[in-house]
Amino acid sequence: MQPRNMSMSGVVDLAAVKAAQEAKAKAEQARAEAARHGGGGAVSPSALVIDVDEAGFERDVIQRSAEVPVVLDFWAEWCEPCKQLGPLLERLTVEYNGRVLLARIDVDANQMLMQQFGIQGIPAVFAVVAGQALPLFQGAAPEAQIRQTFDQLIQVAEQRFGLTGLTVDADAEVPGAAAAPARPAGPYDALLEAAAQALDANDFAGAVQAYKNVLVDDPANTEAKLGLAQAELLGRVQDMDPQLVRKNAADNPADVQAQLAAADLDLVGGHVEDAFGRLVETVRRTAGDDRDTARLRLLALFEVVGADDPRVTAARSALARVLF
Numbered sequence: 038m039q040p041r042n043m044s045m046s047g048v049v050d051l052a053a054v055k056a057a058q059e060a061k062a063k064a065e066q067a068r069a070e071a072a073r074h075g076g077g078g079a080v081s082p083s084a085l086v087i088d089v090d091e092a093g094f095e096r097d098v099i100q101r102s103a104e105v106p107v108v109l110d111f112w113a114e115w116c117e118p119c120k121q122l123g124p125l126l127e128r129l130t131v132e133y134n135g136r137v138l139l140a141r142i143d144v145d146a147n148q149m150l151m152q153q154f155g156i157q158g159i160p161a162v163f164a165v166v167a168g169q170a171l172p173l174f175q176g177a178a179p180e181a182q183i184r185q186t187f188d189q190l191i192q193v194a195e196q197r198f199g200l201t202g203l204t205v206d207a208d209a210e211v212p213g214a215a216a217a218p219a220r221p222a223g224p225y226d227a228l229l230e231a232a233a234q235a236l237d238a239n240d241f242a243g244a245v246q247a248y249k250n251v252l253v254d255d256p257a258n259t260e261a262k263l264g265l266a267q268a269e270l271l272g273r274v275q276d277m278d279p280q281l282v283r284k285n286a287a288d289n290p291a292d293v294q295a296q297l298a299a300a301d302l303d304l305v306g307g308h309v310e311d312a313f314g315r316l317v318e319t320v321r322r323t324a325g326d327d328r329d330t331a332r333l334r335l336l337a338l339f340e341v342v343g344a345d346d347p348r349v350t351a352a353r354s355a356l357a358r359v360l361f
Contacts (some may be wrong), residue, residue, distance in 0.1 A: 241272030
């Protein structure tokens, strides 16, 4: 699912805007000074991903957010979509080389933080910039969309708050890296990697086929099921004219295909409840093949969002009510 566009309203106060250029200049001066002294003050790549709890939140997140945008990954061990998203966030954080810091928060062990951020479903991703929190996206998301979100976050942090990130010591050894045995390649790793690369390149047809190749032999493969649902969704909306699709749906409420297209756009735009509600209503007012078509599309969108999301749970209940 494409991450929701970050809302910048309320993120920046006037004092921060006024001081942005001065703060940016000071930060750049500090980075240059550190570089002249042989990398003093630099952090290792492993320090870019941290686990945070309630006791250390002020120190590890709020205070650090004055130096670098801190991305918060709310996750849990039992959450399957979290297991797919988490490693991707970690890899991208290291790749961004100090421009963002990733803080992982186990919601089972930190219920207070979960409540403070109003988390209704996981995975949920927020950011803290200069002490101010903003939501980024909820649910699993393709790498390309996460990159866009990171790029926008970094731009806001630099232009409005003067944050230029952390200096990373590229030569530092990652603690425990030498002792950690390489994970043996799984039977579908190559296919899943090929599918992910196709997805990143906007080759949605290629990604769909690669994920299907995995599912032929392993129908329960969680990563392939999620990836397939995402690739099919992005492929469907790739060439849509949003204004035309929405007008067509509004003008033709009984046209199943028009409602399916509008629901896809709703989901990609982050309007999850709207997408689900539209399709539940389409199921309610149709019968036969049309009803089954709408029902199957709704189930496919459930896969994109993730079974653990409370919006999926609510929509499943609503679907059951109209079906039975």
